[in-house]
Amino acid sequence: MQRGSHHEAWSSRFAFLLAAVGSAVGLGNIWKFPYVTGVNGGGAFVLVYVACVILVVIPILIGELLIGRRGGESPANSMAALAKDENRHSSWEILGWLGIIAAFLILTFYSVIAGWSLAYVLETAKGSFENIDATGSREIFDGLLADPLSLGLWHGLFMGITMFVVSRGVKKGLERAVTVMLPSLFVILLVLVGYAAIAGEFKRAFDFLFTTDFSKIDANVILIAVGQAFFSVSVGIGALMTYGAYLPRDVSIPKMSCVIAAADTLVAVLAGLAIFPIVFAYGLEPGEGPGLIFVTLPIAFGQMPGGTFIGTLFFVLLAFAALTSSISLLEPTVSRLVEQRDWKRVPVTICAGVAAWLVGLGSVFSFNNWADFTPLGIFPTFANKTVFDLLDYLATNILLPLGGMLIAIFAGWLMAKKSTLDELGLTDGPVYRVWRFLVRFVSPVAVGLVFLFNLA
Numbered sequence: 001m002q003r004g005s006h007h008e009a010w011s012s013r014f015a016f017l018l019a020a021v022g023s024a025v026g027l028g029n030i031w032k033f034p035y036v037t038g039v040n041g042g043g044a045f046v047l048v049y050v051a052c053v054i055l056v057v058i059p060i061l062i063g064e065l066l067i068g069r070r071g072g073e074s075p076a077n078s079m080a081a082l083a084k085d086e087n088r089h090s091s092w093e094i095l096g097w098l099g100i101i102a103a104f105l106i107l108t109f110y111s112v113i114a115g116w117s118l119a120y121v122l123e124t125a126k127g128s129f130e131n132i133d134a135t136g137s138r139e140i141f142d143g144l145l146a147d148p149l150s151l152g153l154w155h156g157l158f159m160g161i162t163m164f165v166v167s168r169g170v171k172k173g174l175e176r177a178v179t180v181m182l183p184s185l186f187v188i189l190l191v192l193v194g195y196a197a198i199a200g201e202f203k204r205a206f207d208f209l210f211t212t213d214f215s216k217i218d219a220n221v222i223l224i225a226v227g228q229a230f231f232s233v234s235v236g237i238g239a240l241m242t243y244g245a246y247l248p249r250d251v252s253i254p255k256m257s258c259v260i261a262a263a264d265t266l267v268a269v270l271a272g273l274a275i276f277p278i279v280f281a282y283g284l285e286p287g288e289g290p291g292l293i294f295v296t297l298p299i300a301f302g303q304m305p306g307g308t309f310i311g312t313l314f315f316v317l318l319a320f321a322a323l324t325s326s327i328s329l330l331e332p333t334v335s336r337l338v339e340q341r342d343w344k345r346v347p348v349t350i351c352a353g354v355a356a357w358l359v360g361l362g363s364v365f366s367f368n369n370w371a372d373f374t375p376l377g378i379f380p381t382f383a384n385k386t387v388f389d390l391l392d393y394l395a396t397n398i399l400l401p402l403g404g405m406l407i408a409i410f411a412g413w414l415m416a417k418k419s420t421l422d423e424l425g426l427t428d429g430p431v432y433r434v435w436r437f438l439v440r441f442v443s444p445v446a447v448g449l450v451f452l453f454n455l456a
Helices: 013-024 027-039 043-071 075-085 090-125 134-146 148-167 169-199 202-210 219-232 239-245 253-281 290-303 307-339 345-366 387-414 417-424 430-455
Strands: none
Touching: 013 169, 013 239, 013 253, 013 307, 027 043, 027 090, 027 202, 027 219, 027 253, 027 290, 027 307, 043 075, 043 202, 043 219, 043 239, 043 253, 043 387, 043 417, 043 430, 075 090, 075 239, 075 307, 090 134, 090 148, 090 239, 090 290, 090 307, 090 345, 090 387, 134 148, 134 290, 148 169, 148 307, 148 345, 169 202, 169 253, 169 307, 202 253, 219 253, 219 387, 219 430, 239 307, 253 290, 253 417, 290 307, 307 345, 345 387, 387 430, 417 430
């Protein structure tokens, strides 16, 4: 069977771009990037972050898409095929499996958190936050977390939507979903920014995000910027390698990689400009991480004119951002299983999705019945980590950076120059030489430092 013949291809460059940007844009863009920027030097941090995207993330992103398209299969099969083509040891197939496992594990707990956004669409739409105070908002959130049945159902609903999209394949599923959701996400985001500019303290929020304070930039902040850039664009988890396998040969991987990274950063910045003017206008605390979204912001929505509509719109935005990422997290597993004996996509998707839902119940129970259950508590590093914490730690602190480093090493050091030139459609000129230098020397070292920093 011809390599890649198990799978459809993207119908256009634009379809791939929407899917890849959707994979990168997720829950972290909406709350984490704006907050991390504000507390780490504002505009100075943005400059460091952009430098990290250019010098660290884009080179690895190019390498991941390059491997995916040249392999033409799921991450595991692509790595096995390329290792053979490049006369490298067959154990490099493990890199593909690392991506598949990381994506699956992230999906198991990501869908639990994404289920909160669906629950809050309903809560906000029915007016639960009208004139609510901090205590009342906290009670609603704590009540959601304390109810395993409710959490499990929202987790199941979100996983069911993800399974439906993925089961329909590349053109009828992934493409159609992102063609609707990603433009809608940008429109909703722009509406919220416009509203925040009129009704909130926009100048104070702008200063919070962009006032340059280089005195706050130190080695620790640089490592935070590298980590945020790396994890925000979703490299190293096999999703973009899988999407790359469906990419037509006439699409420029370097150009697409730059656009994907730029769009991901733009969404994060716009999210900050939508959230913080409202936070400041109502005297709320901007530094609460996830609590900012599910506890603090609902208080503001409950007090502002038209807050029920604006709040509902915001949580729809959050759900869309989560869904465009979740379909890319399920796809690597489904892609691999479809390649096994030509299994059909629908039953494979159902099996993979149900398995992710079942594993995700461990995270559901971590917020209630198993809140005191720490499986690896005998080790100091994991003393207070629940099942949810352990899955998060394994996937984001170990598997992702390890996958990113190995992608950079394979693409930069082990693939022949002729192979990478051919796949990237470049000549041996300045653009190629800069990429090759960055992916060989800068990216793996930077991600390796983040890896060690996270383990410390």
